[in-house]
Amino acid sequence: MPVVSTDALGEAARAVTTRVSHPDLHLGHRVDHRTYYTSNVPERLLADALRAHHALLPHLVRTIASPHLRAVWIEAPQTTIRSRLEADSHFVRGAADPALLIERFVRRSARMSDWLGEQAAACGLPYVMLSGSESPPEVAARCLEAMGVTPAQ
Numbered sequence: 001m002p003v004v005s006t007d008a009l010g011e012a013a014r015a016v017t018t019r020v021s022h023p024d025l026h027l028g029h030r031v032d033h034r035t036y037y038t039s040n041v042p043e044r045l046l047a048d049a050l051r052a053h054h055a056l057l058p059h060l061v062r063t064i065a066s067p068h069l070r071a072v073w074i075e076a077p078q079t080t081i082r083s084r085l086e087a088d089s090h091f092v093r094g095a096a097d098p099a100l101l102i103e104r105f106v107r108r109s110a111r112m113s114d115w116l117g118e119q120a121a122a123c124g125l126p127y128v129m130l131s132g133s134e135s136p137p138e139v140a141a142r143c144l145e146a147m148g149v150t151p152a153q
Helices: 006-015 033-039 042-052 078-087 098-122 136-146
Strands: 073-075 127-129
Touching: 033 098, 042 098, 073 098, 078 098, 098 127, 127 136
Parallel strands: 073 127
Antiparallel strands: none
């Protein structure tokens, strides 16, 4: 079963559109994330994320009629997101306030996850909450199970 992340879908869509034709899709693209996250409040960051990811939100994915399409939303714990960002020197390199950058990113991610979880549930779509201790194969197995897919042996 081929797997495509929303990041890859966004990159592909941006490759065939412009800032003029689809401004929301290009929102935040080629923007310095260090300045963007530290100069905007979490509410604005969430609103921008919802606009930028609009086409991949649960209520729209539910309407796609394809027997071969499966979707699952995955939530990583805030502690996992924070620890990975703190370990990624590239993410914070050059930031005027690295701690604020990480804090705002994590808060935006948490709010987006809460909203996506509610939306997925309302649409009857699978949503997997991780503990942060799962291995990649365990994450894959949980996602396949949530989507009702039996892996080929």
